[in-house]
Amino acid sequence: MRKINQAFGPGSANERTIQRWFEKFRNGDEELRDEPRTGRPGVIDNDILKAMVEADPRLTVREIAAELQVHPSAIGKHMKEIGKVKKLDKWIPHELSSHNQLCRYEICSALLLRNENDPFLDRIITCDEKWILYDNRKRTAQWLDKNQAPKMFPKPKTHQKKVMLTMWWTSIGIIHYDFMEHGTSITADTYCQQIEEMNEKLKKLWPALVNRRGPILLHDNARPHISLVTKKKLNDLGYETLPHPPYSPDLSPTDYHFFKHLDSFLTGKIFKNEGDIENALRNFIDSRTQDFYSTGINKLVTRWQKCRDADGFYFD
Numbered sequence: 001m002r003k004i005n006q007a008f009g010p011g012s013a014n015e016r017t018i019q020r021w022f023e024k025f026r027n028g029d030e031e032l033r034d035e036p037r038t039g040r041p042g043v044i045d046n047d048i049l050k051a052m053v054e055a056d057p058r059l060t061v062r063e064i065a066a067e068l069q070v071h072p073s074a075i076g077k078h079m080k081e082i083g084k085v086k087k088l089d090k091w092i093p094h095e096l097s098s099h100n101q102l103c104r105y106e107i108c109s110a111l112l113l114r115n116e117n118d119p120f121l122d123r124i125i126t127c128d129e130k131w132i133l134y135d136n137r138k139r140t141a142q143w144l145d146k147n148q149a150p151k152m153f154p155k156p157k158t159h160q161k162k163v164m165l166t167m168w169w170t171s172i173g174i175i176h177y178d179f180m181e182h183g184t185s186i187t188a189d190t191y192c193q194q195i196e197e198m199n200e201k202l203k204k205l206w207p208a209l210v211n212r213r214g215p216i217l218l219h220d221n222a223r224p225h226i227s228l229v230t231k232k233k234l235n236d237l238g239y240e241t242l243p244h245p246p247y248s249p250d251l252s253p254t255d256y257h258f259f260k261h262l263d264s265f266l267t268g269k270i271f272k273n274e275g276d277i278e279n280a281l282r283n284f285i286d287s288r289t290q291d292f293y294s295t296g297i298n299k300l301v302t303r304w305q306k307c308r309d310a311d312g313f314y315f316d
Contacts, residue, residue, distance in 0.1 A: 001013050001014065001015055001017075001018040004018070043070075044068055044070055044074060044075075044078045046078055046081055046082050048068070049064070049068070049075075049078055049079075049082060050082045050084070052064060052067065052068075053079075053082075053084055061075045061076070092314045093247055093248075093249050093250070093314070094247035096247060096312070096313060096314070100245070100246060100247055100312070101311060101312030101313055102312055103245045103246065103312070104245040104248060104251075104307055104312035104313075105307070105308055105311055105312030106312075107243045107244070107245045108245075108251070108303075108304040108305075108307040108308045108312075109304075109308050110243070111242070111243070111300075111304050112301070112304045112305060112308065115301060120216060121171060121297050121298060121300060121301070122170075122171050122172075122297075123209060123213055123214065123215055123216045124170060124171065124215075124216050124217075124218050124242065124253075124297055124300075125168060125169070125170050125175065125198075125202070125215050125216065125217050125218070125239075126168075126169060126170070126217075126218040126219065126252065126253050126254050126297070127166065127167060127168040127169070127198075127217070127218075127219050127254060128166075128167060128219065128220065128252060128254035128255060128259070129164055129165065129166045129167075129180075129186055129222075130164070130165050130167070130259050130262075131162045131163070131164055131165075132162060132163055132164075132165050132266065132277055132281075133160050133161070133162045133266075134160065134161040134162065134163075134270065134271045134272075134277070135160060135161075135270050135271075136266045136267055136268060136269045136270065136271075137268055137270065138267060138268065163179050163180065163182070163274055163277060164179065164180040164185075164186070165177060165178075165179055165180075165281070166178050166179075166180065166186070166194055167254060167258065167259075168194075168198045169254070169258065169293060170206070170293065170297070171293055171294040171296075171297040171298070172205075172206070172290060172293060172294070173290060173293050174285055174293075175198055175201050175202050175205060176194070176197055176198040176201050176202075177281070178194060178197070179274060179277070179278065186222070186224050187224055188223075188224045188227035188229040188230050189229065190224070191224040191225065191227075191230055192229060192230055192233040195230070195233055195234065195237070195239075196233075199237055202215065210238075214238055214239075214240060215238075215239050215240070216239070216240045216241075216242050217234060217239050217240070217241050217242065218241075218242040218244060218252070218253070219241075219244065220244055220248070220249075220252055221244060221246050250303065250307070250314060250315070251300070251303055251304070251307065253296045253297055253299065253300060256296075256299070256303070257295070257296030257299065258296060261284075261288075261292075262281075262284055265280075265284045265287075266280065266284075303315075
């Protein structure tokens, strides 16, 4: 062993290996190649493996190994060779029916064509509601010494204290926001009242849009938004309502842009009262530039295109 390690480098052979070789040679076996091992064959045909996982992507490593009669540890290497990796399912907002998909496809196609012929993104006013929790801490992993216990973290209550925020904005910034009183909910009447308040502010911030060009409202299909009372109010104020397919938060700038960034901003924060929440919201708004708002609205074109390319299904 010492001579072999001197010739080929330290660690080339160990004592047990030399003993095994010596025993083989003493018994007259001078074959240097390893004998085939008993048990499951170790050869995996990558074409067969690829066909298996493409036929059923949910197969486990153990199921594949049992089918091919190989050890599970051999599967990982061959998966890399055929370019396959294991990924978790991605949650989607809703299980779309064929009608839902067709609706998304047709609306996005129509809006793309309309915007190409007569750009209207700068006329859009968009809005939505969101619950804001008083306690926004999240469970996270900690880098600790091997024998060090992690810090204790109280499990969030099933029904946490929260307040509902309503937000109205355009490509130039915030128009209006409000916090609902505790114990109240969004109804057609309260929604119409918010529309009145928002419209009064819009006339001061952007009178040309209200008086000449005409605002276009983009909101989802929640009942208060599509009630007859709301439709009449919008008609009286001269607002056009942009078509919006059901179950489509991915096509709502407030969901995919504004609230997404607000969630990141609020992560880890704890509030004692509603005033603290409003201060945090104000800080978030003050930290955004106008580009933040224009970017959120302008992304609509890309998202309409992706939705159409996906035949109305949800897209990445």
